[in-house]
Amino acid sequence: MIFQSIATSYLRYLFGLSTVCLLSSCSVLTANKVDHISVYSLGNAQPTTEPERQENSIDTLRNPETPTIILSMPRAAAGFETKQIAYVRLAFQLEYFSLNQWIAPPSAMLLPLMSHALERTGDFNAVLQSPSRASGQLRLDLEIIRLQQEFFKSPSQVHFTLRAHLIDTASRRVIAWQEFDAAVAAPSEDPYGGVVAANQVVRLLVEQVADFCVRTQQQQSQLKAPQQVSFPTPEKH
Template sequence: MSIRAVATMLVVSLALGACAMGQQGSSQAPARLSLEAAARTAGQGGEASAPPQASSSLTVQVSAPWVAPAFAGERIAYRREPLRLEYYTLSRWAEPPQEAVAAVLTRRLEESGAFRVVLPPQARLSADRRLAVDLELLEERVPPVGPAPYGEAEVALRARWVQTSDGRVLASKRFAATAPVTQPNAEGAVAALGEALARVSEEVARWTLAVEAQGR
């Protein structure tokens, strides 16, 4: 084989390799998955909330949640060893977790019909009550630390029901829920996390109604 033929083959091989790497890079662009949309979809499949016995005249604001540092970024967390947290490399949150959690809680309180107005964190209006939330856990657990076949997702948060006139905490409680993961990928993880978040937000909404009922 001539030197010219060998050189031609090298050039072609390098060009094909560059094309392949370029295609791989574009196909591995991070997918953006929405926790808020997953929770909304999960909520649509569940039972409707029981209507409150009486509607109050209170205005409520949901504060921007504090999120534990391990879950505060755009990375989606999973655990396959008890002490080691890992993250999906090709999938990211479409919105910051604190925004998703605030949106889900705001919608749940609105749907309860128990309050005159429910304000999101960005609203600059006065409110009678404030729901403050610390998001402690937002992770998928895959086998062997999670149950077979694909593991489970857990959402855990601590909620405080605050009287805004004097900053007094009227009640505080920790909520947690798990949901099974039905497929071994980021989409399965997010769907399960959305389901767990929908359950937690429903429990929080019912709890706020109970706290107000006890205070009457």
């Protein structure tokens, strides 16, 4: 009986040990099966070079009436306010890559890109990002309508639509608005190809929005400038 009890205990020990090993191996296998998520950004904005900064400072001193523009935090339409990278295979059906995502929502990454683009123009006294304690004469509101990789044809393309409103902060009146739209072909038919194309098309529209702001500001300055009135020279008799 003693030997039988010892044998039974030993068998229980071996069974418990094998169970622990089996569970450990399963946990290792499960850990190895965890999929890696790739994270991407909308390219870093190119900083303003030193010669550009000096030239912009001179322009500002020459024209003390140059306005300050405030950038509101961009908004995004439903489905695009996420870090997930969107793609479309069928019209009206929005899908997301499971193992690839943005480092932040595109609306958040758009803000510094737009700020640098406006600074490079040299047509504004300052470019401020909201929220800011400082005040400005103009405010730029942006909304991402779509940013998606479309697989309707080969090569696929990234379609970006951006809506901009330029507002006079004193009157709270929209003085100009425009919808910008462009598509860039992806260099490869995968998420990374879409990321490369997204960086190109976003950079393209950001520059167009900056030009739109400059043109609008110049038109407003001309409207506010005092008009010179000329009177006919009296005829000599």
